[in-house]
Amino acid sequence: MTPSTIIAIVVALVVLWLIFAFNGLVRKKNRVQEAWSDIEVQLKRRYDLIPNLVETVKGYATHERTVLEDVTNARVAAMGAVDPKAKLQANDQLSNTLKSLFAVAENYPNLKANENFAKLQDELTDTEDKIQAARRFYNANVRDFNTSIQVFPTNLIAGTFHFTKQELFDVDNPAEREPVKVQF
Amino acid sequence: MKTLYTEASSNVRKTWALMTGVFVLIIALGWIFSQVYDSPGILVFAVALSIVLNVTSYWYSDKIVLATTGAKQIQKSDNPELWRIVENLSIASGLPMPKLFIVPTGAPNAFATGRDKEHASVAVTAGLLQIMDKDELEGVLAHELSHVGNKDMLVSTVVVVLVGTISLLADFFLRMSFWGGGRRNDREGNGNLMFFLGIVGAILAPIAATLIQLAISRKRESLADASGALLTRYPEGLASALEKIEQNPSPTAGASSATAHLYFTNPFKADAGNEKKTPFFVKLFMTHPPIEERIKKLRAMSL
Numbered sequence: 001m002t003p004s005t006i007i008a009i010v011v012a013l014v015v016l017w018l019i020f021a022f023n024g025l026v027r028k029k030n031r032v033q034e035a036w037s038d039i040e041v042q043l044k045r046r047y048d049l050i051p052n053l054v055e056t057v058k059g060y061a062t063h064e065r066t067v068l069e070d071v072t073n074a075r076v077a078a079m080g081a082v083d084p085k086a087k088l089q090a091n092d093q094l095s096n097t098l099k100s101l102f103a104v105a106e107n108y109p110n111l112k113a114n115e116n117f118a119k120l121q122d123e124l125t126d127t128e129d130k131i132q133a134a135r136r137f138y139n140a141n142v143r144d145f146n147t148s149i150q151v152f153p154t155n156l157i158a159g160t161f162h163f164t165k166q167e168l169f170d171v172d173n174p175a176e177r178e179p180v181k182v183q184f
Numbered sequence: 185m186k187t188l189y190t191e192a193s194s195n196v197r198k199t200w201a202l203m204t205g206v207f208v209l210i211i212a213l214g215w216i217f218s219q220v221y222d223s224p225g226i227l228v229f230a231v232a233l234s235i236v237l238n239v240t241s242y243w244y245s246d247k248i249v250l251a252t253t254g255a256k257q258i259q260k261s262d263n264p265e266l267w268r269i270v271e272n273l274s275i276a277s278g279l280p281m282p283k284l285f286i287v288p289t290g291a292p293n294a295f296a297t298g299r300d301k302e303h304a305s306v307a308v309t310a311g312l313l314q315i316m317d318k319d320e321l322e323g324v325l326a327h328e329l330s331h332v333g334n335k336d337m338l339v340s341t342v343v344v345v346l347v348g349t350i351s352l353l354a355d356f357f358l359r360m361s362f363w364g365g366g367r368r369n370d371r372e373g374n375g376n377l378m379f380f381l382g383i384v385g386a387i388l389a390p391i392a393a394t395l396i397q398l399a400i401s402r403k404r405e406s407l408a409d410a411s412g413a414l415l416t417r418y419p420e421g422l423a424s425a426l427e428k429i430e431q432n433p434s435p436t437a438g439a440s441s442a443t444a445h446l447y448f449t450n451p452f453k454a455d456a457g458n459e460k461k462t463p464f465f466v467k468l469f470m471t472h473p474p475i476e477e478r479i480k481k482l483r484a485m486s487l
Contacts, residue, residue, distance in 0.1 A: 038275065126268055133276035136417075141278075 021157050028145040032166050035138040036084065042131045043078070043091060049127065050075050050098075053120045057101065060111035064104050070097040088135075088169050095128060135169055142166045205396055210350055213389050217357050220382045242341040246283075246298040246305045253295075255285035255307045262286075266313065269322050270306060273329050277415055282306045282332060292316065292429050295447045296328040297337060304332040315432070316425055323422030326412035334411060336404045343400050350393040354386040361386075401471045409478055413485055423482040430475045449475060 054068055061068075074097045078090035102121060105111050112118070146165050149158035157163075260267040267284065274281045282298070285307035292312040298304040306328050308321075316324065331337070361383065413419035429449050449472055467474065 035278065038278075042275075129268070129272050130275055133272040136276045136415075137278045 018157065021154050022161065025145075025148060025154065025158060025161075025163050028141070028148055029163065029166075032138070032141045032145050035134070035141045039088075039131065039134040039138055042127055042134050043087070046091075046094070046124065046127045046131070047075060047079055049120060049123055053101075053117075053124065056114065056117050056120060057105065057111065060108050060114065060117075061104065064101075067097070067101050067104050071101050084169070085167060091131070098124060098128075139168050139170075142168050209389055209393060209396075210346060210353070213350060213353055213385050216378065216382050216385050217353065220357075220378050221360065239341070239345070242337065243299055246303060249295070249297045250285060250305060250307065253287050253307065254289075255287045255305075258284050258286055263313070265318070266308070266321070269318070270325055270329070273322070273326050273415060277326075277329055277333050279304070279329060279333055282329070286310055286313070290314075292432055293447050293449060294324050294328050296331040298332070299337060300335070301332050306332070311432075315428055319416075319418060319421035320425035320428065322416050323412060323418065323420075324425050326415040327408045327422055328412075330408040330411035330415065331404070334404065334407055336408065339404060340401065343397050347390075347393040347397045351390040354390050357382055357386040395468055398469060398471060402473045405472045406478070406481065409482060410485070413482060419482040419485045423479045426475050426479050426482075447472075 050071060054072060057064070057068060071094070074090065074094040078087065078094045081087040081090045105117070105121075146168075148154055149163045149165065258267075263284075263286070270284060271281055279301050282296070282301075282304035283306070285305055287293075287307050287309045289309045290311040291309055292315055294306070294308040294312055296304060296306045306325065308324070312324065313321070361379070409422060412422055416422075426449065472478075
């Protein structure tokens, strides 16, 4: 083998590696985006359920105007939020207002007996769980992507082509928090 | 620090090491046989036969297994709580919602099957639903979904194909020796040595291959435990489910040794026994790691 063949082989290997590593990063980044849209699907489902809930509660708990307004406002704020972080924060806020709404509902036996209300409460609790699940999946993908752009030698490509670290969205409940510390 | 992540990746590494071991065995065996007989055709034929047989059973794995266990498919309205647990775990692991089945038997157990994540089926027994609370059920189902996510059906099919190839090769060799195929080299001392090696290999290789197959099965179980715990972020759920199952005396009806590796715990209870520590030799022949070992590992996980 002549030195020029060896050089040609080495160059070819480096180019191949570049292609694979770059495509791998693109794939992982798209996975993060897809995971984010999974969260949005669940958020949307919750936005759609809330007006029904507010209407149902209105009929029974006429004195709880402020609690209902809080929920409505939080929903509007969440739907209006643009960047992901603000959106999730607004949604955490929405979760809290819903929690207080359900707590208040405990005082109205007729409301609790209402079939429609029971169904909505059930659906909303389920949606809340699904939002948490989707966030976990999102975080898992972000962790994967972030690790890839930080380890050597892929970090060289990531730097050149401006792949930047994606943000982890910690789950509010400390018991469910992602162990982000274990990145290496 | 031992985290869930290191646990998962060390399991993956060990699985690959074991599979490489099987490959090396095949190559070694193939080399010895071709030395003795000068005919690489044996190897090709054995591999082809083994692949056709096993890929067929892999492709229809869900139908075969579900039919033999008598599992009934359910819809959301049949058991909304179970449905939701699976649905949420699927979202958290990024898998499509699998088909859900209930096996009408009292013994608590569960299994996952299907050729890929789009054709996955998860089945739980009626007994499992009866005795487990929500956290425990979640732990068990996360374990099963991890099998789907880790492509364990594919892994075990590949392993079965490899092990099958070894057994077929060994069988061919032994038959041909009886019919006098090795005579050609009798004059040379070297030929005799190779022939002797061939016989020894033909007897030992299938045993070694089966042991490796079982070791891989145990590895995949530990891996599913680890990734399941990663999914629920609550290893205690699965640990306490395992504890409950260990205390339950009934073996799973409808299980056969052919489907044993699919289950969530060994359906035959052969491993339960009275001893706290399972002897090494017994462990070699188990499809699942001993329950007490799995519980210990789960409880030691730091999140």
